[in-house]
Amino acid sequence: MSGVRPLAQATAQAVESATWSAGVDVGGTKVDAALLDEDGRVRAAVRTLTRRGVDGVVTSVVEAVERLCAGVGLTPTGLSCVGVGVPGMVDGASGVVSHAVNLGLGEAPVPLASLLEQRLGVDVVRVENDVNVAALGAADVLRIEGDLAYLALGTGVAAGLILDGRLRRGHLGVAGEIGHVPWGDRGRQCPCGQRGCLELYASGSAIGAAWPSGRGRPAPVELYEAAAAGDPGAVRIRDEHAEAVAMCVRVLVLTTGVRTVVLGGGVSALGTPLLDAVVGVLREAEAGSPFLRSLRLDERVLLAPREGHVAAVGAARLAQDAVVLPTVTEVPA
Ligand SMILES: [Zn+2]
Structure with a gap:
């Protein structure tokens, strides 16, 4: 249950464009992660076991993202953003998680988004409740x-x-x-x-x-x-x-x-x-x-679709919405 599945070949251009994103759904027992290209298509997916505790959860997410990236020749720092869904109470704005008893995070609120930003070297990391990211993912996958x-x-x-x-x-x-x-x-x-x-x-x-x-x-x-x-x-x-x-x-x-x-x-x-x-x-x-x-x-x-990494896709979508787009845009003809 831990193999990387590259769904398509990545190119050096993708690394430079920094428009790809990763979504990670952290469940009580397993982590499901997906890599999305600039068009929102799933280009790679990976599933690993969840480790418990603050360090365990951070490491689980970091490893999943690293393996997604490695599978297609990217590095996490080349991603535009990472979204994460966790079972617990989440302040979506700050990415602070509390009451995530299934993940063994303890009593104190955990600043999961900033911990992951540091470890991954990615500017935009968004953390959200797992059911909420699944809702976003279902809307996306089912259109x-x-x-x-x-x-x-x-x-x-x-x-x-x-x-x-x-x-x-x-x-x-x-x-x-x-x-x-x-x-x-x-x-x-x-x-x-x-x-x-x-x-x-x-x-x-x-x-x-x-x-x-x-x-x-x-x-x-x-x-x-x-x-x-x-x-x-x-x-x-x-x-x-x-x-x-x-x-x-x-x-x-x-x-x-x-x-x-x-x-x-x-x-x-x-x-x-x-x-x-x-x-x-x-x-x-x-x-x-x-x-x-x-x-x-x-x-x-x-x-809900059985396939398609719904919650992971939703987490990536959530993070994409938080990315500030460049101010220079092309005016449509
Ligand atoms: Zn009740």
């Missing part, structure tokens, strides 16, 4: 125009929001924290201190708790397969999961007005069975509500 919510169904549940063409982080970065919207009067206790949060029903962890993996494959896959085969217990849990995800879709559309909701995160690897189940719930709700029917919720839900 989605208009407002978008990227609903990440993984260990937890959260959404990245692109409204009016920009990330919406919200006060204290809380925009899109839909996993902690309590769902009706259901009473499971959430670690956040509330009861009945959507995350306790819609996440991959929720499935893992309700239908533990018995054959070594991801719990969502085993659950949805057992449900498709008619196991009544599995059907009940699958339906509850699909209802919770559909509730997330409803809340996102009704509160933000996004045109598209992309289902992402580890659970979305289920593919069509997940999409079908969620769309089925939405259609049922629409059957009883002319209002919902008029919104065509069932037509707005898409699956």
Whole structure:
């Protein structure tokens, strides 16, 4: 899982033009990185294991970028910018990360962007929450125009929001924290201190708790397969999961007005069975509500692409937007 895949031949011209960028998605277990050329095409990709702690995370990112560059004859200092997505609370302006418990970064806020600028010798390094960069990447890879919510169904549940063409982080970065919207009067206790949060029903962890993996494959896959085969217990849990995800879709559309909701995160690897189940719930709700029917919720839900290094591409895109373009520009004829 650690080979560099050069997708195309780089040229000396690319080194001089300094218009290429790198995006790095730092997950709890692995790092996915992509090198983008001046047209935004992925020219190389690399996947490595995540090391924990401040030094570990910095080194993981630096090594991924160095290997991307080496694979096509570049050096990191020749890049225009680097974008990084991390699971945690991020101040996008300063690149300071806090509450990144999955990366073992500790209690104190970590100035990850400036640490990486120093180590990489790159002027522009942007750090952002991982779900937010995945939202940017999904918009790019799926070529989605208009407002978008990227609903990440993984260990937890959260959404990245692109409204009016920009990330919406919200006060204290809380925009899109839909996993902690309590769902009706259901009473499971959430670690956040509330009861009945959507995350306790819609996440991959929720499935893992309700239908533990018995054959070594991801719990969502085993659950949805057992449900498709008619196991009544599995059907009940699958339906509850699909209802919770559909509730997330409803809340996102009704509160933000996004045109598209992309289902992402580890659970979305289920593919069509997940999409079908969620769309089925939405259609049922629409059957009883002319209002919902008029919104065509069932037509707005898409699956995140499995390929294409979505979050890494989004991280690079975010960094590109922060690069100050030269003032001398060609006037179109
Ligand atoms: Zn909660």
